[in-house]
Amino acid sequence: MIRKLSLLFAGALMGASAMSVVYGAPGSTANAAGSETYRQLAIFGDIFERVRAQYVTPPDDKSLVENAINGMLTSLDPHSSYLNQEAAKDMRVQTKGEFGGLGIEVTMENDLIKVITPMDETPAAKAGVLAGDLIAEIDGQEVRGLSLNDAVEKMRGLVNTPIELTLIRDGADKPIKLTVIRDVIKVKAVRARVEGNVGYLKINSFTEKTFDDLQAGINTIHKQLPDDKLKGYVIDLRLNPGGLLDQAVSVSDAFIDRGEIVSTRGRDPQDISRFDARPGDLVNGKPLIVLVNGGSASASEIVAGALQDHRRATVLGTQSFGKGSVQTIIPLAENGALRLTTALYYTPAGKSIQGKGITPDVKVDQPLPEEFKGRDSSRGESALRGHIKGVEESDEGSGSASYVPPEAKDDIQLQYALDLIRGAKTDAAFPPNPDKAVMNQ
Numbered sequence: 001m002i003r004k005l006s007l008l009f010a011g012a013l014m015g016a017s018a019m020s021v022v023y024g025a026p027g028s029t030a031n032a033a034g035s036e037t038y039r040q041l042a043i044f045g046d047i048f049e050r051v052r053a054q055y056v057t058p059p060d061d062k063s064l065v066e067n068a069i070n071g072m073l074t075s076l077d078p079h080s081s082y083l084n085q086e087a088a089k090d091m092r093v094q095t096k097g098e099f100g101g102l103g104i105e106v107t108m109e110n111d112l113i114k115v116i117t118p119m120d121e122t123p124a125a126k127a128g129v130l131a132g133d134l135i136a137e138i139d140g141q142e143v144r145g146l147s148l149n150d151a152v153e154k155m156r157g158l159v160n161t162p163i164e165l166t167l168i169r170d171g172a173d174k175p176i177k178l179t180v181i182r183d184v185i186k187v188k189a190v191r192a193r194v195e196g197n198v199g200y201l202k203i204n205s206f207t208e209k210t211f212d213d214l215q216a217g218i219n220t221i222h223k224q225l226p227d228d229k230l231k232g233y234v235i236d237l238r239l240n241p242g243g244l245l246d247q248a249v250s251v252s253d254a255f256i257d258r259g260e261i262v263s264t265r266g267r268d269p270q271d272i273s274r275f276d277a278r279p280g281d282l283v284n285g286k287p288l289i290v291l292v293n294g295g296s297a298s299a300s301e302i303v304a305g306a307l308q309d310h311r312r313a314t315v316l317g318t319q320s321f322g323k324g325s326v327q328t329i330i331p332l333a334e335n336g337a338l339r340l341t342t343a344l345y346y347t348p349a350g351k352s353i354q355g356k357g358i359t360p361d362v363k364v365d366q367p368l369p370e371e372f373k374g375r376d377s378s379r380g381e382s383a384l385r386g387h388i389k390g391v392e393e394s395d396e397g398s399g400s401a402s403y404v405p406p407e408a409k410d411d412i413q414l415q416y417a418l419d420l421i422r423g424a425k426t427d428a429a430f431p432p433n434p435d436k437a438v439m440n441q
Contacts, residue, residue: 078386081339085334101185102182103119113135129178129180132170162181163179165177165180188213189210195234197229200233201233205242235290255288265345287430289315289430294319305351316364320400322399326342327342352391353390362420369403380399
C-alpha cells in the first residue's frame with residue numbers, strides 16, 4: 001500500500017482476510033500419521049535439542065517452538081499462521097471493533113508518532129489532542145526507537161487508566177504534556193456522508209459492527225437527503241483489507257433481494273457451503289456503484305463480486321487484490337489460536353477470485369502523486385510467494401495500485417462514479433440490468 005502506514009488503536013485491522021471462527025474446546029481430530037511422518041518428527045526433535053544445547057547463546061524454547069510452528073504454516077500459504085496468546089487476543093479485539101484506548105489514528109513520521117486525526121467524542125479529542133501533533137513521549141518514555149506497533153500497544157490499555165502524552169505542536173514554543181484517561185473506543189467500520197445528491201458509504205473493514213454501522217450510515221444519509229432527491233449510492237471498498245465472512249454476507253444481503261451471495265468450497269468436493277440473500281433492499285433499489293482497487297481484498301471482493309454478478313451494482317476502479325481464501329480461526333490451548341486456510345470462495349456466477357480478483361465493469365485509474373511515481377505501486381495475491389494458485393488465475397495476475405487521494409476533489413475514481421450516477425457521464429455498464437444477472441447453475 002503506498003499511502004502512509006496508519007493504525008487505529010485497535011491495531012492494524014485484519015490484513016487481507018475473510019475469516020470464520022470455530023468456537024468450542026481446543027483440539028481436533030486428524031488422520032493418523034504414517035511411519036515416515038514420525039521419522040521426520042524425530043529429526044525435528046533431534047535438531048531442536050541440538051539447537052538448545054549447542055547454539056552460541058541460549059535460545060528461548062518458547063520462541064523456537066512458535067517459530068517452528070509458524071514456519072510450517074507459512075509454508076502452506078501466506079495467510080495461515082499460529083497466533084500466540086497475545087496475537088490471538090489482538091485478533092479478537094480487531095474483529096470486535098472496540099477496545100480500551102485513546103481514540104486517535106496515527107502514523108510514523110521522522111521517528112515520532114504523528115496524529116492523523118482524533119476521533120470525535122473520544123478521550124484524546126476531549127483532552128485537546130489535535131491533528132498534526134507529534135507524540136514525543138508516552139508516560140515519560142521517548143517514542144524514538146519504538147516501532148509503530150510498540151507505540152500503539154503502549155497507548156492501548158484498561159478503561160479508566162491514565163496515560164501521559166508529551167506532544168510537539170506547530171506554533172507551540174515548548175512541548176505540551178497532556179494526561180488522557182483511556183475509555184472504550186468504538187471504531188466505525190462504515191463512514192457515511194452526502195456528496196451533493198449522492199449517498200457515499202465508505203466501508204473500512206468487516207468487523208462485528210460493520211452491518212450495524214452500514215444501517216446507521218444509510219439512515220444518516222436518508223435524514224440529510226430526501227428520497228426524491230437521492231440519485232444513488234457509492235459504496236467505497238478501496239483499501240478495505242477484508243475481515244469477517246458473515247459480515248460480508250450481511251452487507252451484500254443489504255442490497256440483494258434473493259439468490260446466492262457467495263459459496264465456499266473446502267478440500268472435500270462435498271464440502272460446499274452456500275450463503276443466500278433474504279428479501280429486502282435497504283436502499284429500495286437505488287442505483288449503486290462500488291469502488292475497488294488493489295487494496296480491496298477478500299471480504300471486500302465477496303461484496304463486489306456478489307453485487308456485480310447480480311447486476312445490482314456497477315463496479316468501478318481497478319483490479320482488486322485477488323484473495324479468494326477463507327481462514328478459520330481454531331482456538332488452541334493457553335488461549336492461542338490457529339489461523340488455517342480451509343476453503344476458497346466463489347462468486348454467485350461460480351467464479352473463483354483467488355489470484356484473479358474482481359475485474360471492474362468500468363476501469364478508471366487513479367493517477368499517482370509525483371512523489372510516488374516510479375515506484376512499484378501494484379499489489380495482489382498472485383504476487384505473494386507461496387499463494388494458492390486460483391483456477392481462474394492467469395499470467396496477468398491480480399491486484400493494482402492502491403492509492404486513494406485524501407481529498408475527494410482529487411479522487412478521480414470517486415468523481416467519475418458521482419458523474420455516472422448524476423448523468424453527467426454515461427457508460428454501457430451503468431446502470432446494470434438485473435435481468436442479465438449471471439448465476440451459477
